[in-house]
Amino acid sequence: MPFQQGSARTRQRTVLLVGIAVLLAALVLAVVLASLLTHGKHEVSPKMLKWKDRGTTKNLQEVILGRCYNYITAQYPELGDKDCLKIWESLKDAFIYKNPCNITTEDYQPLMELASHPIPCNKSLFWSKTGDLVHRYTKSNQNFLTLEDTLLGYMADRVSWCGDPSAPGINYESCPKRSECESNPGSVFWKMASKMFAEAACGVVQVMLNGSVEAGAFRSSSIFGSIEVFNLNPDKVSEVHIWLMHDLGGPQSESCSGHSIKRLISILEERNLKVICEDNYRPVQLLQCVHNPDHTDCRLCTNST
Amino acid sequence: KWKGEGTTQNLESIVIGRCYDYIRIVNPAVGEKNCSQIWEAFKNAFINKDPCSILPKDYELFINLSLHTIPPNKSLFWENNQLLVNSFAARGRRYMSLGDTLFGFFGDFLNWCGQADSPGLDYESCPTTTECENNAVESFWRMASITYAQHSSGVIHVLLNGSAAGGAYPQPGFFADFEIPNLQKEKISQIVIWVVDDIEGPDIDSCGNHTVKTLETRLKTLGYDVTCSDNYKSVMFLLCLD
Numbered sequence: 157m158p159f160q161q162g163s164a165r166t167r168q169r170t171v172l173l174v175g176i177a178v179l180l181a182a183l184v185l186a187v188v189l190a191s192l193l194t195h196g197k198h199e200v201s202p203k204m205l206k207w208k209d210r211g212t213t214k215n216l217q218e219v220i221l222g223r224c225y226n227y228i229t230a231q232y233p234e235l236g237d238k239d240c241l242k243i244w245e246s247l248k249d250a251f252i253y254k255n256p257c258n259i260t261t262e263d264y265q266p267l268m269e270l271a272s273h274p275i276p277c278n279k280s281l282f283w284s285k286t287g288d289l290v291h292r293y294t295k296s297n298q299n300f301l302t303l304e305d306t307l308l309g310y311m312a313d314r315v316s317w318c319g320d321p322s323a324p325g326i327n328y329e330s331c332p333k334r335s336e337c338e339s340n341p342g343s344v345f346w347k348m349a350s351k352m353f354a355e356a357a358c359g360v361v362q363v364m365l366n367g368s369v370e371a372g373a374f375r376s377s378s379i380f381g382s383i384e385v386f387n388l389n390p391d392k393v394s395e396v397h398i399w400l401m402h403d404l405g406g407p408q409s410e411s412c413s414g415h416s417i418k419r420l421i422s423i424l425e426e427r428n429l430k431v432i433c434e435d436n437y438r439p440v441q442l443l444q445c446v447h448n449p450d451h452t453d454c455r456l457c458t459n460s461t
Numbered sequence: 462k463w464k465g466e467g468t469t470q471n472l473e474s475i476v477i478g479r480c481y482d483y484i485r486i487v488n489p490a491v492g493e494k495n496c497s498q499i500w501e502a503f504k505n506a507f508i509n510k511d512p513c514s515i516l517p518k519d520y521e522l523f524i525n526l527s528l529h530t531i532p533p534n535k536s537l538f539w540e541n542n543q544l545l546v547n548s549f550a551a552r553g554r555r556y557m558s559l560g561d562t563l564f565g566f567f568g569d570f571l572n573w574c575g576q577a578d579s580p581g582l583d584y585e586s587c588p589t590t591t592e593c594e595n596n597a598v599e600s601f602w603r604m605a606s607i608t609y610a611q612h613s614s615g616v617i618h619v620l621l622n623g624s625a626a627g628g629a630y631p632q633p634g635f636f637a638d639f640e641i642p643n644l645q646k647e648k649i650s651q652i653v654i655w656v657v658d659d660i661e662g663p664d665i666d667s668c669g670n671h672t673v674k675t676l677e678t679r680l681k682t683l684g685y686d687v688t689c690s691d692n693y694k695s696v697m698f699l700l701c702l703d
Contacts (some may be wrong), residue, residue: 215481218496222478225471230570240474296548296699314486442698446549449694 162249203322205256207330212317214328220244223311224271235273235307243270243311250341253325256318257337259344271308272352277300277359284380285366286401287371293440295363300362303353317341350379354387360395361388364440365417368406372416385420390428399437404448411435463512463586468573472582474696475691476500476567480527483563488553491529491563503567506597508575512583513593517604524608527564531557533615533648540629541638542657548699549620556618559609565659568605572596606635610643616651617644620696626663628672641679651686655693660700667691 212220224240246267251259281300283290294300302310318331318341332340363380375381381387388396400417402408410416412433421431436453445454469475480496506519537556539546546558553561560569574587574597588596619636621629631637656673658664666673668689680687 213485215485216497218474218478218481219485220475220478221475222482225474226478229470229475240471292548292551296544439701442701445698446695447555449698452695454698 203327204320204327205328207256207332207336209331209333209336210316210327211331212326213315216315216317216326217244217248220247220311224307227307227310231275231302232307233457238271238273238307243267246270247311247317251317251319251326253321254319255321256327256332256340259339259341261308261344261348264345266350268308268348268352271311272356273307275306275356275358276314278361279359280353280357280361282354282361282363282374282384283365284363284378284381288365289401289440289443290364293443296443297439301426303349308349308354312345313321346379347383350383351387352385355389357388358392360397361393362397362399364399364401364437366403367400367408367410367414368403369436370407370409373400373410373414374416374420381420382392385423386427388424388427388429395428395432396424398431398433399433399440400433401444402436402442404441404444404451404453463574463583464592465587465589466572466643467584467586468582469571470584472571472573473500473504475571479567479646480563483566487566488529488561488563494563499523499567502526506601508580508582509578510575510684511577512574512588512597513595515595515597515600517600517607519675520601522606524564524604527567528608528612529563531562531609531612531614534617535615536609536613536617537620538610538617538636539620540631540634541625544621545657545696545699546620549696559605562605562609564605568598568601585649587691600690602635603639606633606639606686607643610640611645613644616653617649619652621654621656621666623656623658623664623673623691625665629656629666630672630676632672632675637676641683642688644685646684649685651688652680654687655690655696656689656691657696657700660693660697 159208220239221244222244224238228238228240229234239282250263250267254263277302280301281290281294281302283302290302291304294302294305304313316331318327319325320327322330331342334340334343367373398412398417398420400410400412417433421433445451448454477496477500480494480499484491484496486493502522502525503520506523507515535553535555535557537546537550537557537558541571543560547560550556550558550561559565572587574583575581576583587598590596590599623629625631654668654673656667658667665671668691669677673689677687677689
């Protein structure tokens with residue numbers, strides 16, 4: 157029936173035209189969106205959340221990858237089986253596109269598994285409020301390892317990262333401070349890594365504390381006091397040696413007989429760990445003397461150490 | 462084929478990572494650098510060439526791209542005591558040794574070489590300096606040392622090992638052959654030499670004696686104000702750590 161065919165064809169043509177128009181519109185929209193998204197790669201999209209701490213380190217991927225390869229190639233070749241690319245991907249997946257106040261330990265589980273490695277006994281060195289000194293010490297004396305001398309800590313040291321639900325998923329402008337929210341990518345990472353570092357410790361373990369700090373050398377609110385102390389395994393750890401360091405010429409706020417140290421000792425002993433405390437452990441004090449050589453505490457090395 | 466170790470595995474990732482690590486974290490004061498470009502310039506110095514034909518000036522573009530100011534009074538030259546120097550310099554906070562500059566940080570403790578007629582790196586073996594002087598790594602450090610000396614100013618420090626066999630001031634040596642000749646006299650106010658013996662090591666050399674005397678004389682003849690001290694206390698403490 158020619159009339160019906162005619163109108164059917166018109167309808168078909170209309171549908172076709174509309175279809176093409178829709179496709180074109182979709183294409184234009186896609187192009188516009190794509191250019192907006194790629195253009196705004198390192199700019200803050202207006203929807204990105206704003207925080208008080210510094211943002212993700214620029215070139216995070218290159219830094220992390222480079223450090224990973226550097227660690228396993230140049231420093232610890234026995235870890236040759238580690239896959240740095242996979243490790244980077246698992247770090248990225250832990251936080252990208254996520255609200256940075258909702259990070260969980262599950263988010264970091266794959267990374268922790270890929271990057272953890274055994275720590276030789278008697279080498280674990282914990283620390284609290286002695287960051288500068290303790291790392292200068294492990295750099296000169298390879299007999300001890302802090303968390304930042306393990307692969308995980310080495311990659312993450314002094315680096316920051318956080319995500320955001322809007323593209324590109326990484327916030328380079330700002331990241332949450334702990335006071336803004338506790339479950340932020342950095343805090344969750346370090347808490348988890350510290351716990352694992354403590355769990356892995358065996359034999360004699362060491363801890364460097366600061367006896368010149370007013371608030372006390374040992375604080376329950378520190379990572380050492382709240383996490384590491386409670387994750388040492390008494391079946392693996394034979395002794396805890398405390399090195400209580402004072403700033404040269406600085407206040408002697410606390411010593412081994414001090415209040416907070418006594419508290420630490422009782423916590424450890426209650427966990428069945430043997431504890432020894434030493435004021436101003438000499439080898440570390442020598443390091444302090446490098447920059448204050450004429451101080452009365454700085455006699456040149458004698459073999460009595 | 463060659464007697465030396467091959468190129469360090471994952472060299473590209475390591476050095477690009479170090480470049481960004483340096484400009485973002487270690488020393489952000491140097492400002493923005495194009496790390497991919499720096500890697501390309503570095504690589505082009507030695508790939509596709511006979512690994513015994515690499516000259517210091519092949520690294521010229523690499524140096525130009527990675528150069529930055531060395532603060533006055535912070536230069537620390539050394540011979541035969543690299544680990545000690547690294548500890549003492551405290552990653553650039555107290556002194557800036559060659560290894561604390563971007564161009565030095567880039568290559569420290571790594572190894573590399575290419576091959577003729579191939580754009581690839583040789584991971585099997587690389588020539589040692591005994592096999593041929595003009596190899597990729599030797600020429601890199603020669604160029605880096607020359608540059609470091611040219612850009613040093615103020616009071617410069619030299620840390621020498623008084624227990625080293627053959628003397629504290631080695632000749633031939635990097636300091637003797639590439640650094641001293643490239644110091645810019647008009648920018649330098651004083652040269653301070655520290656001769657430090659290994660703990661319980663032999664006291665083979667010291668200020669005013671043997672090779673150190675040769676060094677002092679050479680520098681004074683060149684017109685520099687030179688002082689020298691033995692077993693500088695600060696550095697001794699670092700040695701006591703072992």
